[in-house]
Amino acid sequence: xxxxxxxxxxxxxxxxxxxxxxxxxxxxxxxxxxxxxxxxxxxxxxxxxxxxxxxxxxxxxxxxxxxxxxxxxxxxxxxxxxxxxxxxxxxxxxxxxxxxxxxxxxxxxxxxxxxxxxxxxxxxxxxxxxxxxxxxxxxxxxxxxxxxxxxxxxxxxxxxxxxxxxxxxxxxxxxxxxxxxxxxxxxxxxxxxxxxxxxxxxxxxxxxxxxxxxxxxxxxxxxxxxxxxxxxxxxxxxxxxxxxxxxxxxxxxxxxxxxxxxxxxxxxxxxxxxxxxxxxxxxxxxxxxxxxxxxxxxxxxxxxxxxxxxxxxx
Amino acid sequence: xxxxxxxxxxxxxxxxxxxxxxxxxxxxxxxxxxxxxxxxxxxxxxxxxxxxxxxxxxxxxxxxxxxxxxxxxxxxxxxxxxxxxxxxxxxxxxxxxxxxxxxxxxxxxxxxxxxxxxxxxxxxxxxxxxxxxxxxxxxxxxxxxxxxxxxxxxxxxxxxxxxxxxxxxxxxxxxxxxxxxxxxxxxxxxxxxxxxxxxxxxxxxxxxxxxxxxxxxxxxxxxxxxxxxxxxxxxxxxxxxxxxxxxxxxxxxxxxxxxxxxxxxxxxxxxxxxxxxxxxxxxxxxxxxxxxxxxxxxxxxxxxxxxxxxxxxx
Numbered sequence: 001x002x003x004x005x006x007x008x009x010x011x012x013x014x015x016x017x018x019x020x021x022x023x024x025x026x027x028x029x030x031x032x033x034x035x036x037x038x039x040x041x042x043x044x045x046x047x048x049x050x051x052x053x054x055x056x057x058x059x060x061x062x063x064x065x066x067x068x069x070x071x072x073x074x075x076x077x078x079x080x081x082x083x084x085x086x087x088x089x090x091x092x093x094x095x096x097x098x099x100x101x102x103x104x105x106x107x108x109x110x111x112x113x114x115x116x117x118x119x120x121x122x123x124x125x126x127x128x129x130x131x132x133x134x135x136x137x138x139x140x141x142x143x144x145x146x147x148x149x150x151x152x153x154x155x156x157x158x159x160x161x162x163x164x165x166x167x168x169x170x171x172x173x174x175x176x177x178x179x180x181x182x183x184x185x186x187x188x189x190x191x192x193x194x195x196x197x198x199x200x201x202x203x204x205x206x207x208x209x210x211x212x213x214x215x216x217x218x219x220x221x222x223x224x225x226x227x228x229x230x231x232x233x234x235x236x237x238x239x240x241x242x243x244x245x246x247x248x249x250x251x252x253x254x255x256x257x258x259x260x261x262x263x264x265x266x267x268x269x270x271x272x273x274x275x276x277x278x279x280x281x282x283x284x285x286x287x288x289x290x291x292x293x294x295x296x297x298x299x300x301x302x303x304x305x306x307x308x309x310x311x312x313x314x
Numbered sequence: 315x316x317x318x319x320x321x322x323x324x325x326x327x328x329x330x331x332x333x334x335x336x337x338x339x340x341x342x343x344x345x346x347x348x349x350x351x352x353x354x355x356x357x358x359x360x361x362x363x364x365x366x367x368x369x370x371x372x373x374x375x376x377x378x379x380x381x382x383x384x385x386x387x388x389x390x391x392x393x394x395x396x397x398x399x400x401x402x403x404x405x406x407x408x409x410x411x412x413x414x415x416x417x418x419x420x421x422x423x424x425x426x427x428x429x430x431x432x433x434x435x436x437x438x439x440x441x442x443x444x445x446x447x448x449x450x451x452x453x454x455x456x457x458x459x460x461x462x463x464x465x466x467x468x469x470x471x472x473x474x475x476x477x478x479x480x481x482x483x484x485x486x487x488x489x490x491x492x493x494x495x496x497x498x499x500x501x502x503x504x505x506x507x508x509x510x511x512x513x514x515x516x517x518x519x520x521x522x523x524x525x526x527x528x529x530x531x532x533x534x535x536x537x538x539x540x541x542x543x544x545x546x547x548x549x550x551x552x553x554x555x556x557x558x559x560x561x562x563x564x565x566x567x568x569x570x571x572x573x574x575x576x577x578x579x580x581x582x583x584x585x586x587x588x589x590x591x592x593x594x595x596x597x598x599x600x601x602x603x604x605x606x607x608x609x610x611x612x613x614x615x616x617x618x619x620x621x622x623x624x625x626x627x628x
Contacts, residue, residue, distance in 0.1 A: 268623055271360075272589075
């Protein structure tokens with residue numbers, strides 16, 4: 001198992017920076033006083049396709065040989081990785097084939113269609129996604145770009161914290177959401193190999209706490225159609241991301257559904273930015289673990305902003 | 315009637331910059347391709363109290379003599395000016411008294427209360443607001459800071475375009491919403507006296523088109539409880555703002571309620587920022603007048619982001 005290091009992420013950034021936005025790090029005095037710490041929101045909701053996933057997808061797509069690229073790329077994803085891969089493929093001028101679970105938000109389906117991808121729908125389980133994808137891959141000859149069990153994808157995701165640590169000095173804690181662990185892994189590698197003293201946590205919904213349990217027990221637990229509003233975090237870790245998380249993580253903080261909605265609303269109302277439920281999970285983790293973050297300089301990776309505005313939880 | 319000029323706005327900025335945020339100018343390639351022009355969104359929704367109004371209010375409050383300031387400030391406002399004045403007064407450490415119409419959004423009422431102001435409620439007409447305010451003013455001895463019929467307030471509002479024109483080169487058009495005309499006036503003065511070739515428009519709801527009719531006929535029309543979702547634009551012009559608008563404006567573009575909701579949703583979904591309905595009015599004006607803006611570099615002042623997330627139009 002080849003594990004990325006900080007240099008791999010720096011190299012990835014040479015490619016990613018050509019296609020992705022360098023997103024702003026926003027702050028709010030009101031939020032700081034409510035959360036009891038100094039928070040820098042790395043706004044990947046302003047990223048292309050509205051999510052950090054474009055970093056990993058573009059790194060993977062532009063690292064393919066011309067021969068492989070010609071047959072296109074394929075994946076399964078609940079939404080943001082799908083849109084990211086479809087756009088990266090469109091920019092490179094190659095076809096993309098996307099397997100989406102039937103419960104993916106409609107705004108995400110429309111986005112994927114808009115980038116010209118061909119969509120295949122399946123049941124919302126890890127097993128069904130993988131089975132359908134294998135069929136598509138064999139039929140088309142496309143290269144499978146896994147949403148997180150992929151060296152280049154993890155390197156790409158790590159470039160968000162590269163930008164954040166480059167811009168904001170003296171951050172003491174970073175926190176991301178964790179679903180499959182791609183963003184968390186990339187963040188861990190870059191941050192810990194840049195500054196071993198920095199603490200890096202992930203927030204995870206209690207109702208989809210497979211990563212928390214996997215880290216605690218040192219074994220992979222599958223996530224079977226978990227009931228959480230954080231639709232981007234319904235996936236489970238893979239051997240690669242678990243290995244990285246075991247090596248570097250300071251902890252995974254689980255949060256209630258109620259606190260996710262509360263944190264989402266807080267950011268909407270006070271920051272005036274649209275974040276999706278998955279992005280509210282780290283904010284909820286700060287709210288539920290005040291002593292860990294008290295008076296610290298904290299970087300929060302806001303993973304995305306793709307929300308169906310006709311179907312809000314408040 | 316003393317009319318501000320560009321130098322007055324530059325002087326105001328020396329005061330405003332100490333209290334207000336220099337807000338970012340955001341862009342989106344997708345929005346550009348949908349609107350058919352290159353748009354720079356001046357994000358006053360990220361301003362303190364979530365609206366440009368803090369610029370004018372803080373300029374007015376910090377220009378008061380110590381003797382006048384000691385008795386406090388008072389005003390009537392549908393919301394954002396109220397919050398802005400309350401916060402500016404709190405920063406200076408003086409009392410504030412706010413008359414609010416009974417139909418003001420609850421989020422705006424709560425914000426005003428949160429800054430420590432004393433609130434008085436009245437019927438949602440210009441006449442009722444003025445009558446109640448006069449009563450409060452006499453009782454308290456506080457200085458009335460009008461939301462827009464005020465030299466210092468207009469100068470403060472003009473500092474948003476000062477920052478925008480300073481940051482973004484070669485803007486060809488500016489557009490703001492128009493309610494009472496404070497933001498539009500300040501923008502007109504600064505922009506036209508900086509670059510006589512720049513075009514400056516306002517967007518206004520068809521259902522509250524008193525400014526459009528006042529400019530067309532050269533006379534002031536009162537706005538009587540107009541039925542528009544753009545709650546910040548239900549007020550009417552005053553002699554001072556009409557005079558400035560007559561001198562400099564390239565036009566007022568009126569838009570339907572349906573297009574306001576459509577534009578608001580476009581910005582929410584594509585820019586991932588929260589804007590209030592009033593801020594969507596200029597965007598709707600671009601959508602309904604494509605030939606005016608085609609291929610131009612356009613600055614849009616996003617006036618605010620105070621929306622009741624429990625009561626959305628979509």
